Amino acid sequence: xxxxxxxxxxxxxxxxxxxxxxxxxxxxxxxxxxxxxxxxxxxxxxxxxxxxxxxxxxxxxxxxxxxxxxxxxxxxxxxxxxxxxxxxxxxxxxxxxxxxxxxxxxxxxxxxxxxxxxxxxxxxxxxxxxxxxxxxxxxxxxxxxxxxxxxxxxxxxxxxxxxxxxxxxxxxxxxxxxxxxxxxxxxxxxxxxxxxxxxxxxxxxxxxxxxxxxxxxxxxxxxxxxxxxxxxxxxxxxxxxxxxxxxxxxxxxxxxxxxxxxxxxxxxxxxxxxxxxxxxxxxxxxxxxxxxxxxxxxxxxxxxxxxxxxxxxxxxxxxxxxxxxxxxxxxxxxxxxxxxxxxxxxxxxxxxxxxxxxxxxxxxxxxxxxxxxxxxxxxxxxxxxxxxxxxxxxxxxxxxxxxxxxxxxxxxxxxxxxxxxxxxxxxxxxxxxxxxxxxxxxxxxxxxxxxxxxxxxxxxxxxxxxxxxxxxxxxxxxxxxxxxxxxxxxxxxxxxxxxxxxxxxxxxxxxxxxxxx
Ligand code: FAD
Ligand code: SIN
Numbered sequence: 001x002x003x004x005x006x007x008x009x010x011x012x013x014x015x016x017x018x019x020x021x022x023x024x025x026x027x028x029x030x031x032x033x034x035x036x037x038x039x040x041x042x043x044x045x046x047x048x049x050x051x052x053x054x055x056x057x058x059x060x061x062x063x064x065x066x067x068x069x070x071x072x073x074x075x076x077x078x079x080x081x082x083x084x085x086x087x088x089x090x091x092x093x094x095x096x097x098x099x100x101x102x103x104x105x106x107x108x109x110x111x112x113x114x115x116x117x118x119x120x121x122x123x124x125x126x127x128x129x130x131x132x133x134x135x136x137x138x139x140x141x142x143x144x145x146x147x148x149x150x151x152x153x154x155x156x157x158x159x160x161x162x163x164x165x166x167x168x169x170x171x172x173x174x175x176x177x178x179x180x181x182x183x184x185x186x187x188x189x190x191x192x193x194x195x196x197x198x199x200x201x202x203x204x205x206x207x208x209x210x211x212x213x214x215x216x217x218x219x220x221x222x223x224x225x226x227x228x229x230x231x232x233x234x235x236x237x238x239x240x241x242x243x244x245x246x247x248x249x250x251x252x253x254x255x256x257x258x259x260x261x262x263x264x265x266x267x268x269x270x271x272x273x274x275x276x277x278x279x280x281x282x283x284x285x286x287x288x289x290x291x292x293x294x295x296x297x298x299x300x301x302x303x304x305x306x307x308x309x310x311x312x313x314x315x316x317x318x319x320x321x322x323x324x325x326x327x328x329x330x331x332x333x334x335x336x337x338x339x340x341x342x343x344x345x346x347x348x349x350x351x352x353x354x355x356x357x358x359x360x361x362x363x364x365x366x367x368x369x370x371x372x373x374x375x376x377x378x379x380x381x382x383x384x385x386x387x388x389x390x391x392x393x394x395x396x397x398x399x400x401x402x403x404x405x406x407x408x409x410x411x412x413x414x415x416x417x418x419x420x421x422x423x424x425x426x427x428x429x430x431x432x433x434x435x436x437x438x439x440x441x442x443x444x445x446x447x448x449x450x451x452x453x454x455x456x457x458x459x460x461x462x463x464x465x466x467x468x469x470x471x472x473x474x475x476x477x478x479x480x481x482x483x484x485x486x487x488x489x490x491x492x493x494x495x496x497x498x499x500x501x502x503x504x505x506x507x508x509x510x511x512x513x514x515x516x517x
Contacts, residue, residue, distance in 0.1 A: 001182075001189045002418065005030040006407050008177060008193035010153045010220065013042035014128075015371025015392040016199030017135035021096065022400035023195075024144040027407055030191070031139070032151040032180055034482065035215050038132050041201050041372065042389070044213060045128025046256035046324070047112055048120040049093075049393075050386040051086035054106065057117045059084050066387060069114040069286040070380025071509035078358060078377040082387075082394045089393040090121060098134035099123055111261035112385035113241075114286035118261075120386045125256055125322045131389065150183030152482045153200070153219060156227045156367065157190070157416050168228045175227070175367035176413040181480055188419035188480060194410040195366050195403045198224070198354060199396075202372040203493045204251070205486075207347035208445040211243050211254045217486040218493035220373035224354045225492050230363040233352030233375050234493070235501035236510040238383055239450050240348035241266070241290040244341065245305035246332055252346040253328055255308055257385050260284055262321065264310035266294065267340060269303050288382040288510045291345040295450045298344065307340035345450060349388060350493075351379040351510065352500070360399030366410055368403060370395040381509015427478040433487050436467050440487075440494055448498050452513040460498045467491060 006027030009016045020029050033039075052062050062083045067074050094100070100121040101108040110120040123130035139145050157176045160166040166173055177192040200220030204212025225231050242260075243252035260266075260283045268274050278293040279285035285293075294306055310318060315337045319326050322336075329336050353375040360368045360376075371392040378391050427433075447460035468491050475488050507516045 001187070003030065003189060003191045004412050005191065005193050006195065007403060008032070008191055008196045009199060010178060010197065011040065011199035011201060011371070012037045012136075012147060013040035013199060013201055013371060013392070014131055014135065014389055015396050016197065017139055018393050018396035019197050019199065019370060019400050020145050021135070021138055021142065022397060023403055024142050026404045027144070029145045031145065031147040032153060032191070033147070033149055034152040034219075035149065037136055037147055037149055039213060039215055041212055041216060042128045043132045044211065044251075044254065045131070045389060046125045046254055047258045047386050048110060048122030048127040049090070049389040050115065050119050050384070051090050051121060051390060052083065052119055053087055053090065053109070053121070057119050061116050062119060065114055065116050066378070066384045067380070069382050069384035071288075071382055072380065073508060074380035075377025081358060082376075082378050082391055085394045085397070086390055089390070089397060093131065093134065093393065096134050096138040098131050110258040111284075112257040113260060113284045113290060114384045120258060120261070122258065125258065125324045128389070152181040152183060152485065153223065154179045154181055154188065154480060154485055156196070156223050156364070157192075158227050158364065160227070161417060162415055166228050170228065172365060173228060173363070174365040176416050179419050181482060181485070183482070188421065190416060190418050192412045192416060194407045194412060195368065197399060197403070198362075198367065198369040198373055199371045200373045202350045203490070204347045204350075206440065206444045206490050206494045206497065207449070208441040209243065209252050209344070210347040211240055211252050212347065213251055217490050218350070218373075219486065219489045220369060221353050221496070222489035222492035224362060224364070224369070225496060227364060229367070230355040231353065231375070231496055232355045233500070234350070234496040235504050236351035236379070236381055237347060237497055238287060238349040238351055238510055239291040239345040241287060241294050241345050242308050242343040243346035244329070245344045255325055255341055255343055256322070259308065259310055259313070259322060259325070262317065263313045264308050265312070266290070267307045267309050268297055269301050269306065271307070271340070286382060287385065288512075291450055292512060294345055305342040305344045308343045309340045310336050311338065311340070349383055351375070351381070351383050356395070358398060359402040360395045361402060366406060368399040370399050381511065421479060424479045425477060427474060427481070427484065430483070432474060433483050436471060437487055437490065439467060440464070440490055444494050444497070448494070448501060450512065452501060452511070454513065454515045457498055457502045457513075461502065464491065464495050464498060468495060
């Protein structure tokens with residue numbers, strides 16, 4: 001089927017929904033999402049959203065903390081723009097119906113690693129769920145917005161689909177819309193749009209252990225890469241220091257950094273503190289430093305986890321302030337008011353992604369990107385905690401402003417052909433996909449994880465080449481499915497992470513190689 005819309009949004013997390021609400025008064029909006037509407041990383045966000053709301057804190061301090069965490073390579077102009085825009089965007093979220101916890105008439109603020117002050121707005125320890133609930137409600141109430149679930153975006157439509165040769169040197173690549181696998185009919189539909197926004201989230205599933213939901217397979221990044229757009233900073237894959245050690249569980253359950261902000265302390269297998277060996281900010285040092293320290297302690301002790309000791313926080317504060325974590329741990333026999341919590345690092349956030357300018361536009365005309373799939377320059381080499389949800393709302397706002405103006409000047413391209421599935425056969429052997437996915441995750445975790453080396457990166461690169469060729473060949477002869485396309489996207493992202501890691505000849509932020517010491 002062919003569909004025509006003014007604004008096409010791929011993804012229903014905080015970035016996609018915020019953008020949709022802003023452009024809806026100016027045209028017809030269609031949001032496509034590959035799973036249930038609420039599924040995505042947004043729903044799982046615990047700690048909260050960073051913003052300077054009161055005079056006791058300052059923009060300068062938040063800017064400084066972001067630049068320090070980013071290890072000298074954030075784009076300063078972007079950092080200033082995002083942080084000074086935060087209070088307005090928070091007020092909008094509240095207007096849409098999102099509730100943040102209050103202490104009297106003021107917001108109750110938490111503190112997380114790398115922050116010099118208490119500035120994290122939150123809703124208990126399930127902030128993302130509350131944001132997603134509030135935004136979805138506002139979307140449902142809007143007459144100009146249509147939201148369709150189980151719609152899997154496969155590829156961006158560009159001049160390539162009109163028979164023209166497109167390379168990464170082609171100066172004016174244009175995006176006309178997206179080919180989408182309709183999960184209800186199993187047909188590939190053609191969505192033509194004046195403006196398209198990618199808000200497809202992260203890529204944690206390239207690693208074996210991740211806090212990300214199964215939907216985080218880097219689809220947007222891979223689509224832009226295939227369309228010859230610019231993708232950058234992918235070497236900066238962020239590992240969260242404290243995911244709950246519960247090996248059978250995927251995704252890994254997060255233990256929010258806000259717990260360390262409230263006083264919880266990292267301890268080794270013998271119950272001793274160890275962060276004093278690594279950083280004077282101890283358990284509240286920026287994430288890259290803490291994750292590397294845990295990785296090192298685990299390797300030295302031959303352990304598969306360490307501990308977070310939250311017992312000093314106090315029973316009442318733990319149960320009231322962290323009810324989700326308290327209940328989750330109790331489920332597996334850990335009473336966090338009495339027992340230490342077993343933790344290990346897990347792949348958590350992709351700082352790199354689709355390169356965008358300050359208006360959120362990608363290197364392809366009329367294609368915007370926001371949220372985790374984008375790379376704005378805010379995070380540099382390492383994202384500061386709780387700056388991600390903030391970046392998503394600020395860039396959804398900027399992109400919406402530009403898109404509303406753009407939509408008046410762009411016409412739908414009617415020459416786009418429909419998807420051609422002629423000669424394709426059904427791949428009946430799921431093992432070809434599941435086994436390759438496992439191999440990919442092992443390669444990335446062992447060779448392109450928290451600590452890297454030249455040899456490990458080269459090994460990863462060679463092995464990725466092989467599974468890329470096998471999977472591409474399977475893809476080119478098979479009827480398209482979501483599973484196979486996700487695998488292909490994960491391989492493309494793994495390739496970008498590895499290649500960009502090989503190109504960075506310095507230890508910077510999250511990229512750390514023993515050969516560059
Ligand atoms: P997502 O919320 O991930 O949404 C992506 C959407 O795109 C989904 O709807 C998905 O189904 C859809 N999609 C993907 N591919 C396709 C496709 N091919 N076709 C159609 N649809 C597609 N950040 C903070 O700032 N503070 C926190 O406290 C915090 N806590 C976190 C806790 C956890 C456990 C995790 C995993 C992340 C956390 N983060 C936090 C990071 C933050 O939640 C994410 O970066 C942010 O929510 C990303 O929002 P998004 O809108 O870009 O993507
Ligand atoms: C957390 O709550 O620790 C996650 C915060 C983040 O990823 O920004």
